[in-house]
Amino acid sequence: MSMQVRDLIKAVRGCKTAQKIREVITRESALIRNSFRKEDKINRPRNIYKLIYIHMLGFPSEFGQLECLKLIANPSYIGKRIGYLGLSILVTENQEVLFMSTNIIRNDLSSEDRYVVGLALAALGNIGSPEMLRDLAPEIEKLMESESSYLKKKATLVAIRTIRLVPESVDRFIGKVRTLIGEKNHGVVLTGLQLVLSIVKTEPETIVKFRKLVPGLVRMLKSLVNAGYSSEYDFRGTADPFLQYNILRLLRYLGEGSKKSSKLMADILTQVGTSGGISKNVEIAILYEAVSTILSIESDSKLRVTAINTLSRFLSGRHNNSKYVALNTLLKAVNTEPKSLKRHRKVIVECLKDKDISIRRRALDLVFGIMDKKNVESLTQELLDCLPKAEKEFRYDITAKICTAIEKFSPNDKWQIDTLIKVLTIGGQYIRDDVSSMMTSVIGRNPDLQYYTSKKLFNILLDDRYRNQTFLQVSSWVIGEYGDILMQKSEKDGELINTTQALDLFQILLESSRTTDETKYYILTALIKFSTRIEGYDELIKKIIKPYREHVNVELQQRACEFFLLFDYNEIRDPILDRMPIFVEKEIELEIEEEVSENINKGENNDIQKNTQIIQNQINVNQNIQTVQNTQNTGINELLMLNTETKKTQPQNKQDSLNFLQEIFSGSGSRSNNNNNNMNNNNNNNNNKTGGQGLGLDLGLGLGLGLGMNNQSQRQNQMQTQRQTQQNQMQNQRQTQQNQRQINQNQNQNKNQNQSQNKSQNQNQNQQKVQNQPFVVYEKNGIKIEMNFKVGNIRGTPAVMSIIKTTNISSIPISNYLLQVAVPKTLKAQLSQPSGQTIPPNGNGLVNQQLQIIKLVQQKTQLSILLRVTYVINGQKIVENKEVSNIPIFF
C-alpha cells in the first residue's frame, strides 16, 4: 500500500542526500504504477497528487498521464479537479493524451457547474494543443458570451491561446472585443484588452479597425487615473495598475503610425506621464508604460521631451529597478531622441558608478549611444575614470566601447593615441586586443606623432606602476620601431632619454620575473631593431641577447639564436629590420576580395586550401540550415533527412562530406552565389594570414634562417593583421546573418534539387502530401474512415502516427463500432481506445482513434495495413476486412 501524500512529502523532506530522495521517489513511483495497473480507483486522485509533487521535484511522471484522463472523465468534482491539475502539469507534449482529452473537455465545457467549466477552460488555456483548440473553438466562442464573468474571462484567455496557436482562427474572435471591453468587471476588461493585443499582433491590418476603440480606452484610463481609491482593485493607492498599463500598452499599438489616434491620447498621456509620483513601484510601473507609449506613438516633441525627463527622474531616484527599466527605455529612444537625451548626460554617467552590474552595463551602452563628435572627449574621459574600479569583465566592455568610440568619432590622431595609452595603462591586461593593433596602426600612419608617442610611452615605462603585459608589449614594439627618432629628437630637445637608459630598461624588464615569455619576444625584437636604428650598441645588445640563447622557452631561444646570428650578416640585417610599411587597412581588404572572387569565377576550386574552406563552408551552411530549421518547427522532412545524413558524415569522413557538398553546391546560379559569399569571407580570412606570411617569407628568403625570420617578421605583421582579421570576423558575422536569410530563401530550391537527385526524397514529398490530407481507407454504408499519417519518432525508433476519424453520413445510427488493425511482421501497431462505440447519423459526430506504428527492422518499408471493421447497422452485424496497401509512406 502506498503512503499518504503528506507522508511522502515528509519522507522526502527527511532525506539528507539527493540519493536518498531518489530512492524514496523510485520506490513510491513503483507503488503508484502498481496501483494504476490494478485500476485502483479510490487512490487514483491521491496518486496523481503525489505524481504532481514528484514531477515538481524533477522526476519522470509520464505514466500518470492516462490516469489523469480517467480522473477528468469522472463526474465527481474533486476527482476532476486533481485530474485537470495533473493534466496541465504532467502532460506537456504528449499529443495522444491531449487528443484523447478533447472530447472529455468538450463535455465539461458544456457542464452546468461553472466551476467544472472553469477547470476545463484553465486546462485548455494552459496546455491546449492547436488541434484541440481548433476543434473546440465554437465552444470557446460561446463561453465568451456567457453570463458569468468568471467564465467569460477564462474563455477569453483560451481564445488568446487559440489565436496564438491557430492564427487563422483570429476572425472568429474579432467581433467579441467590443462587448468584452465594455464590461464592468475588471478581470473581463483586462482579458479583453489582452485579446485585442494578441489579435493586433497576429493580424496587423486589424489595427486600423481597432483604432475606433481609442476614445473609449482613453475615457477608461482617465476614470482609473482620477478614481483615487476604489476598494475592489486598489494597489497601494493606485486603481487597478494592471488594467492601467494594459490600456497604455494597447494604446501604444493603436497609436503607432497614426497621427490622429496619437493626438486623441496626448492629453491623458501627458496627465499620466507627468502627474504620478515615483516613490512606489506601482506608480513607476504605470509611468514606465506611459513613457514607452509616448515614445513609440506619433506624439509631439514636447510630450517626448517630458517622457525623457520622467525617465531621467527614474535615474536619479533610489530604486535600482526603476533605473534599470529607465535605462532600457532610453536605449530604445537613443536614435529618435538624441538631443533631449544628451541633456541628461550627467545622470546617465552617474549610473556608470552604480553598484549593480546590470545597471552599469546598460549605462555604458547608453553613454556610448549618446556619444558624438562633440562630446566624445569628455565622455571617453568619464569611461576612463570608471576603468580603475571596474571588475575584469566590465573593464573589457568599457575598453571595447572606447575602441569603437575612437573608430567612430576620434577628433584627431593625437587624442586617439593619448586615449589608447590611458586605456593601456589603466585598463591593465583586461582589455581588448584591438587596443594594441589600433595603437600600432595609428602611429604608423602619423610620422609627426612617432616621437611624441614613443617618448610618452618611454616615460611611463620608467614608472613601474603601469607595467602590465599588454602595455609592455605595445611600448617595446613602439620604442624598438621608432628608437632612432626617439633618441635623435630627445637629444635635440634636451630630454633625459638616452640609448643606454633604454637598453638598461629592456634588460631589467627581460630579467623581471613578472614579465611573461610572450612579452619577452617583443622585447628581444625591439632590441635587435635598436641595433639597426642606432649605431654603436651592437656589443651591448649582443650581451643582453646572449643568455636567452639557452632559455627554456623554445620560441625565445630560437629568436635569441637567430638574432644573435644576424649580427654576422650586416648587409641583410638592415633591410630585414627595416621600418614597417604604413598600414592601410581598407584597400588591402578590397583587393583580396576581388582576387578571391576572380579565382572562384575561374573555377579554381581544386587546391587543398580551398577544399578545406569548402568543408568549413559546409559546416557553416549546415549550421545555418539547422538554425533555420529550429526556427521552423513545422518540420520539413526533406531537410531533416538531409541534415541527419550530413551530421553522420561530417565527423567520419571529410572527403565524403566534401563530395556530398560539391554535389549539393554544384548547382544553380543563385545558390553558388550564396556559396561564393561564404567562400569570400573565409578566403579573406585565410588570405590575410597568408598575406602576412608572404611578407615574412620575402624578407627571410636566401638567408638560411628562412623559417625563423619568417616567424619573426610575421609576428611583427601580426599586430597589423590582427586588426584585419578581427574586422573580417565582424564581416563574417554579418555575412552569416545574410547567409541565413539567403538559405531561408534557398530552402525551396534545395528541396527541388534534392528530390531529383534522390528517389527516397521523392517519396518523402509524397509522404508530406499524405500528411497534409486525410487518406480515406474505407467508405461503405455511409461509413467513412479517414486516416491521416504523420511520420516521426518514438523513443528513437521511426514511427508513423495516425489519427483515425470515422464518420457516418448515412441516416441510420451505427452501434457496436469496432476497428481492428493488423500490420506486417516487420511493424508493430498499437491502437488506442476509440472515443465511442456509436456513431450518430448524418455526419453529426465522429469516433476518434489513434494508431501508432513502430518499425521493428532496419530497412525501409512501405506501410500497409489490414483493417477489420465491425459494426451494427439496422440491427445487422457487419464484419469486413480491408487491406490498405497503397499508402505512399516509406519509413
Add this chain to the structure above:
Amino acid sequence: MIKFILIVNKLGQTRLAQYYTTGLSINKRVALENEITRRCLSRKDKECSFLEFRDLKVIYRRYASLFFLVGVDEEENELGILEFIHCLVETLDRYFENVCELDLMFNIDKAYMILDEMALNGNIIETNKKNIIAPLHIIDQVSKKLK
C-alpha cells in the same frame, strides 16, 4: 507574456512551477530551474530584481525564505510583474493565513488553483484577491460537506 512562474526556497528547491510554454522536456526543465535559481540566489540585495536569461527576462522577488521568479518576454512590464508577484503573495497569504513554505508544499493543489485563477496562458486574468479566492472557498466548503 509570462513564460513561467517559479517558487523556490532559499536552498534552490522548487516548490511550485508553472510553465506557459510547451515542449520543455523534464531534463531541460530541471536544468533551466537550476540555472535560474542559482543565478538568482547569487544576486545581492542591492542589485535590481531583473536578470536576463537566454531570451527571457526573469523578475524575482524574495519573501522571507521563498523566492518568487517570473520569466517574461521582451514586451512585458517588469515593474508590473513585480506588482503581480506581490499580489500573488498577498493572495496566498490571505488564503493560507500567513503563508509559509510548508503551506505550499502540503497544499500544492490549492496553490496551483490560486495561480490558475490569477494567470492563464501567460496572461494575467484577475488581481482582486477576493475574486481569486472565492472559488477556492466554495471547493473547501463542498469537500467539507463530503467528508
